[in-house]
Amino acid sequence: DSGVTQTPKHLITATGQRVTLRCSPRSGDLSVYWYQQSLDQGLQFLIQYYNGEERAKGNILERFSAQQFPDLHSELNLSSLELGDSALYFCASSVVAAGELFFGEGSRLTVL
């Protein structure tokens, strides 16, 4: 158990819908990272937050947004869903300056 908690574990929805994925980082970790894992794209970095502020942005679509709240949990919002958004979405957290990321078990999104 990495200490990073993600909910829900599985989610099935329809095209055009909106979903929210939630992540609670390890106790004391200030940074949260979101990754998307799909068969054709592999593990793609989406976005990083540090203590409530956006720190780095990767290949995140405009239909996607994220935020980190004062209690350090984070949410990834995916809207106007398309079939191609079906993937495993991972959240990770890190200790300041340590370099290693601790991953949750992921949220598997299926868009039908």
Next chain:
Amino acid sequence: AQSVTQPDIHITVSEGASLELRCNYSYGATPYLFWYVQSPGQGLQLLLKYFSGDTLVQGIKGFEAEFKRSQSSFNLRKPSVHWSDAAEYFCAVGAKRAGTASKLTFGTGTRLQVTL
């Protein structure tokens, strides 16, 4: 920009045989390097990491990796593979940065199959 190449998509080894998974990275300075393992339906678990110092690093589950700057490589090894090692292995590179850890860039992964 940093990048990672794992040239082997799929490797099959017999239980008890030795294993080497290849990883090449591209980064302008000395990077942070990692190996993660992912079992089916699971998240990524850190096997080992290289930040600085001794270029041969030991990890969990009997794995080790060697950082070779001249070859831009960070290959993962295990002297004797167990059936439970069957999983997907990811090499990753991160930047040295003051403050919080940077994002990691992952390779495409190597799927390890172990035959009995």
